Amino acid sequence: xxxxxxxxxxxxxxxxxxxxxxxxxxxxxxxxxxxxxxxxxxxxxxxxxxxxxxxxxxxxxxxxxxxxxxxxxxxxxxxxxxxxxxxxxxxxxxxxxxxxxxxxxxxxxxxxxxxxxxxxxxxxxxxxxxxxxxxxxxxxxxxxxxxxxxxxxxxxxxxxxxxxxxxxxxxxxxxxxxxxxxxxxxxxxxxxxxxxxxxxxxxxxxxxxxxxxxxxxxxxxxxxxxxxx
Numbered sequence: 146x147x148x149x150x151x152x153x154x155x156x157x158x159x160x161x162x163x164x165x166x167x168x169x170x171x172x173x174x175x176x177x178x179x180x181x182x183x184x185x186x187x188x189x190x191x192x193x194x195x196x197x198x199x200x201x202x203x204x205x206x207x208x209x210x211x212x213x214x215x216x217x218x219x220x221x222x223x224x225x226x227x228x229x230x231x232x233x234x235x236x237x238x239x240x241x242x243x244x245x246x247x248x249x250x251x252x253x254x255x256x257x258x259x260x261x262x263x264x265x266x267x268x269x270x271x272x273x274x275x276x277x278x279x280x281x282x283x284x285x286x287x288x289x290x291x292x293x294x295x296x297x298x299x300x301x302x303x304x305x306x307x308x309x310x311x312x313x314x315x316x317x318x319x320x321x322x323x324x325x326x327x328x329x330x331x332x333x334x335x336x337x338x339x340x341x342x343x344x345x346x347x348x349x350x351x352x353x354x355x356x357x358x359x360x361x362x363x364x365x366x367x368x369x370x371x372x373x374x
């Protein structure tokens with residue numbers, strides 16, 4: 146009996162060893178977790194990012210607004226003249242400038258309206274002449290160097306301003322076709338000089354600005370006067 150058990154035991158051991166050998170050769174492990182396929186982390190796949198590049202690039206142009214001109218008006222404390230006067234350039238500033246000139250050139254109020262008005266007429270005669278040497282406009286004529294004694298600080302008296310306005314109205318009436326408007330100086334007399342008491346009004350014999358050989362022709366008061374003094 147023991148002999149049979151011994152033979153049976155040897156047979157079992159032999160079978161077990163053969164089985165182990167077969168499994169070892171085949172690479173099969175007897176560990177509990179060795180036969181489970183390991184979970185592999187998926188390898189990410191990347192698709193190329195396609196960016197469409199435009200063949201033309203549009204840009205917004207910068208627009209710079211040019212500064213607009215600013216109209217600067219000359220101010221006066223006196224009401225503006227009517228439109229017909231303004232059309233000739235007789236702004237209130239121009240009238241005041243002539244009134245200031247009278248304060249210096251006519252020795253007002255000691256000189257009467259007749260003599261003082263002649264100074265205003267020389268100004269208007271120069272404007273009518275079209276001779277650019279006298280000046281380009283009403284203001285330029287009064288402020289030209291070595292001509293009229295214009296002083297911006299001289300007062301604008303009521304008396305002088307009234308006389309300036311009176312002569313201007315006569316001049317405008319003449320432009321509108323009136324005759325005998327009350328001139329105190331002929332149209333071709335542009336010049337005068339004074340001795341401190343009296344002004345002497347004259348023109349050159351050539352009728353212009355004076356050339357070598359020309360002589361002065363003095364005004365003889367032949368036109369009379371519309372004024373009382």
